Amino acid sequence: MNTLFFTIFMLFVVVMLTLDLFVFHKKDHIVGVKEAAAWTGVWVALAMGFAVLVYFFGDWMLPPADSTVDLGAYRREMMSEFLAGYFLEESLSIDNIFVMIMIFVSFGIKKEYYHRVLFWGIFGAIVLRFIFIFALGALVTKFAWLLAVFGVILIYSGIKMFRKKGEEHIDTENHPIVKFASKHFPVTKESHGHDFFHAGKMTPLFLVLLVIEFSDIIFAVDSIPAVFSVTQNPVIVYTSNIFAIMGLRSLFFLLSDIADRFWLLHYGLGALLCFIGLKMIGGEFFGWHVPTLASLAVILGILVLSILLSILIPQKKVQA
Secondary structure: OOHHHHHHHHHHHHHHHHHHHHHHOOOOOOOOHHHHHHHHHHHHHHHHHHHHHHHHHHHHHOOOOOOOOOHHHHHHHHHHHHHHHHHHHHHHHHHHHHHHHHHHHHHOOOHHHHHHHHHHHHHHHHHHHHHHHHHHHHHHHHOOOHHHHHHHHHHHHHHHHHOOOOOOOOOOOOOHHHHHHHHHOOEOOOOOOOOOEEOOEEOHHHHHHHHHHHHHHHHHHHHHHHHHOOOOOHHHHHHHHHHHHHOHHHHHHHHOOOHHHOOOHHHHHHHHHHHHHHHHHHHHHOOOOOOHHHHHHHHHHHHHHHHHHHHHOOHHHHHO
């Protein structure tokens, strides 16, 4: 891994997060659809810009290719892997958006505080995923058969998504994170605006942040191994993950009011997890090789088809 490149990338992330919290969202407010759409466009554009950067400088910013390898082909492959990882992570993160909506609604959090909670939740995810991805990358390099194990886990998760029944509420009092925090730390009964702590005690808003972080860890158990199915380069896995989760906040606000319309999406995500799982198992035991561009086409195809069918076949019509 090129240390200079990674340092510049992390500085870019810090600058963007600083601008986000202290310039563009300095005051608590409800993020509207237009603002969310604009920010979603910004993050997608930044991700596509990074893909172009990989295409032109992939041999410099990533582990050096063999001198006998066609550098043009190497850079194209790196860009394809980044795009496949990015869209895969973005697709799977949509299911995480549904979970976050349930968390906010169940805890009765005011909409003007959503962005603050999501900001710090994503900040924590950036740190945790750094540890998770590079640790997993080292393990996969040493024990390649682990990919097949994760393939089985992804297929199991995909089947669970097919059986999912649209849970709409979270038991806030009996959630394991809430019970643990309330038992071991002082917690205020009332909220205190957007403060996470008051008079040396945790506020309910901080408990929501902990629950969000916990849900992201659970989500990462599926999503990160899935990205390793299209690339085993930890730099590509991490950068594609970071661009996806940094755009997750704006995508959350864009979809939060219309998420229930995409009722077939979790079936599509289940199919996607099963495809990735079979790909990982087949690659390890049967020598299957699915080109990166083919994987990218399947990922985008399943996502788009699930959304289109949800729009064309409304859930109310099916229930009737």
